[in-house]
Amino acid sequence: MNQYESDVLIVGSGLAALMVAYECSSDCHVTIITKSSWQDTNSYKAQGGIAVRQGQDDDTFLTDTLSAGHHQNNATNVNILVSESEAAIKTLNDLGVPFDDQPDGTLHCTKEGGHSRRRILHAGGDATGKHIVTAFKKVLDQSKNVDIFEYMTATELMVKNGLCHGLVAKTEQQTLAAFQAKHTILATGGIGGLYHTTSNSQSLIGDGIAIAHQAGARVSGMEFIQFHPTMLAAGGQAKALISEAVRGEGGILVNQKGQKVMAGVHPQRDLAPRDIVARTLYRAIQKGDQIALDISCVKSFHRRFPNIAQICEAKGIDLAQERIPVSPGAHFLMGGIVTDAYGRTDIKGLYAVGETANTGVHGVNRLASNSLLEACVFARRLAHMIIRRPVSTREKINVDDERSINLDSHPLTTAHDIRTLMEGSAGMIRTEQRLVSALRQLERWLGPFHDVKRTRLSLQQLKIANMLYVSRLIVSAALQRKESLGAHYRGDSTHIYDKTSLVGGRR
Numbered sequence: 108m109n110q111y112e113s114d115v116l117i118v119g120s121g122l123a124a125l126m127v128a129y130e131c132s133s134d135c136h137v138t139i140i141t142k143s144s145w146q147d148t149n150s151y152k153a154q155g156g157i158a159v160r161q162g163q164d165d166d167t168f169l170t171d172t173l174s175a176g177h178h179q180n181n182a183t184n185v186n187i188l189v190s191e192s193e194a195a196i197k198t199l200n201d202l203g204v205p206f207d208d209q210p211d212g213t214l215h216c217t218k219e220g221g222h223s224r225r226r227i228l229h230a231g232g233d234a235t236g237k238h239i240v241t242a243f244k245k246v247l248d249q250s251k252n253v254d255i256f257e258y259m260t261a262t263e264l265m266v267k268n269g270l271c272h273g274l275v276a277k278t279e280q281q282t283l284a285a286f287q288a289k290h291t292i293l294a295t296g297g298i299g300g301l302y303h304t305t306s307n308s309q310s311l312i313g314d315g316i317a318i319a320h321q322a323g324a325r326v327s328g329m330e331f332i333q334f335h336p337t338m339l340a341a342g343g344q345a346k347a348l349i350s351e352a353v354r355g356e357g358g359i360l361v362n363q364k365g366q367k368v369m370a371g372v373h374p375q376r377d378l379a380p381r382d383i384v385a386r387t388l389y390r391a392i393q394k395g396d397q398i399a400l401d402i403s404c405v406k407s408f409h410r411r412f413p414n415i416a417q418i419c420e421a422k423g424i425d426l427a428q429e430r431i432p433v434s435p436g437a438h439f440l441m442g443g444i445v446t447d448a449y450g451r452t453d454i455k456g457l458y459a460v461g462e463t464a465n466t467g468v469h470g471v472n473r474l475a476s477n478s479l480l481e482a483c484v485f486a487r488r489l490a491h492m493i494i495r496r497p498v499s500t501r502e503k504i505n506v507d508d509e510r511s512i513n514l515d516s517h518p519l520t521t522a523h524d525i526r527t528l529m530e531g532s533a534g535m536i537r538t539e540q541r542l543v544s545a546l547r548q549l550e551r552w553l554g555p556f557h558d559v560k561r562t563r564l565s566l567q568q569l570k571i572a573n574m575l576y577v578s579r580l581i582v583s584a585a586l587q588r589k590e591s592l593g594a595h596y597r598g599d600s601t602h603i604y605d606k607t608s609l610v611g612g613r614r
């Protein structure tokens with residue numbers, strides 16, 4: 108088996124991973140492993156932008172974040188997010204991220220749902236993520252201290268006596284590789300790939316959450332999944348994201364009769380928090396309405412949103428009609444691996460950062476454009492802590508080279524069936540009956556994997572095992588939470604949390 112050693116091992120190649128690597132690379136040897144190509148991340152796909160405080164007197168950034176999160180946020184960490192936002196953006200500026208500016212040379216800020224003012228920076232119009240991660244990659248490619256392994260899937264953590272020593276990964280050729288490190292960081296992103304209708308890369312199924320939880324790390328908030336209201340709905344399927352920034356620039360949600368769908372629903376109408384907009388659309392679609400985004404009021408649509416225009420045209424949408432058909436889809440996980448404000452998990456030497464971590468900043472519903480910011484701010488903090496507190500060499504761990512196991516005699520379920528189950532039972536509106544039946548089904552499907560060591564599974568089996576494992580975490584959490592709260596909506600409950608009684612929040 109190939110064995111590698113480094114100071115810092117990072118799983119994932121999205122923004123959270125790249126920020127940690129960049130900040131650590133001057134002092135430490137960093138290894139990045141990623142299960143696909145380095146660009147196959149949600150970070151690369153991010154369109155709308157990244158939020159940043161607009162000066163010391165921008166108090167509403169904090170209150171907007173708390174309000175979108177239904178005041179269930181970890182208020183200390185929200186304070187950190189807001190107060191360290193300018194420093195995080197400075198890092199991006201120093202790297203040369205080409206944020207879009209205005210004719211007078213100042214940066215252009217847009218507005219999205221739940222924000223009470225314009226505070227969202229963007230690049231390439233609607234290609235913010237691509238520009239940010241490309242800027243990082245350029246710098247990291249030149250560093251002698253950073254190695255990147257693509258198509259390398261983290262499989263199982265090496266934890267001994269409560270200390271994480273690295274992990275075992277699997278190559279595309281199904282061979283095992285041992286990566287030992289003083290610090291192991293999971294930056295494995297979200298779980299959208301558990302649903303058919305999602306804005307996420309289909310490969311994002313919560314691997315990091317599965318392997319951390321199996322090793323004994325706490326996971327929480329798994330029932331809180333944000334469904335984005337506006338995925339492009341072409342040919343009966345949701346295909347890609349239509350950023351909320353389109354509504355920020357004047358786009359309006361209408362039904363087939365041209366009636367404004369959000370009128371009278373919420374004071375912020377089309378820019379109301381995402382859970383409210385998404386549920387309103389979901390109900391309208393269930394009733395048989397066809398929802399579209401009316402872009403007739405968006406100035407210079409093609410120039411402002413070149414990427415979205417191209418996506419629409421490629422899917423056969425005639426933008427001259429100024430209507431983009433939309434429907435909601437799974438977008439972002441608010442919960443995840445429980446961490447403190449430095450990414451530390453319950454297991455010493457193991458950290459989580461970015462969407463896979465639950466820092467509590469998003470509460471039970473994320474404010475738009477706060478996740479790129481969370482990835483930047485908390486990744487910087489983690490990296491700075493690692494640099495400040497070097498640890499001595501770790502003991503060497505022996506890893507057995509194991510053959511893949513033959514599970515052929517067991518009928519395994521498919522990714523398609525798991526997605527159908529999750530969409531039907533743990534989607535936007537949940538009921539006890541559907542959740543109980545889903546949990547039973549997941550237990551049945553998990554049967555063949557009981558007592559099988561993860562390193563002995565083929566990559567395909569590992570994918571199914573992780574999908575089932577994380578789905579079970581989501582369904583169990585959704586079942587336990589009987590009331591509707593934020594992004595978690597129980598169709599069979601009349602009880603809705605009184606958010607004002609919960610100010611101060613909890614994780």
Ligand SMILES: Cc1cc2nc3c(=O)[nH]c(=O)nc-3n(C[C@H](O)[C@H](O)[C@H](O)COP(=O)(O)OP(=O)(O)OC[C@H]3O[C@@H](n4cnc5c(N)ncnc54)[C@H](O)[C@@H]3O)c2cc1C
Binds near residue numbers: 153295478
């Ligand atoms: C279409 C779209 C648009 C968005 N727009 C915005 C926006 O405008 N503003 C905003 O703030 N947020 C936006 N978001 C959300 C935001 O992009 C993500 O929350 C954020 O980028 C997550 O970053 P990350 O580094 O945590 O994970 P990701 O960027 O998703 O990266 C996860 C990485 O982990 C790797 N990985 C996973 N499992 C394994 C494994 N077992 N082994 C090895 N590697 C593994 C993946 O291959 C990937 O490299 C958007 C999301 C989508 C999908």
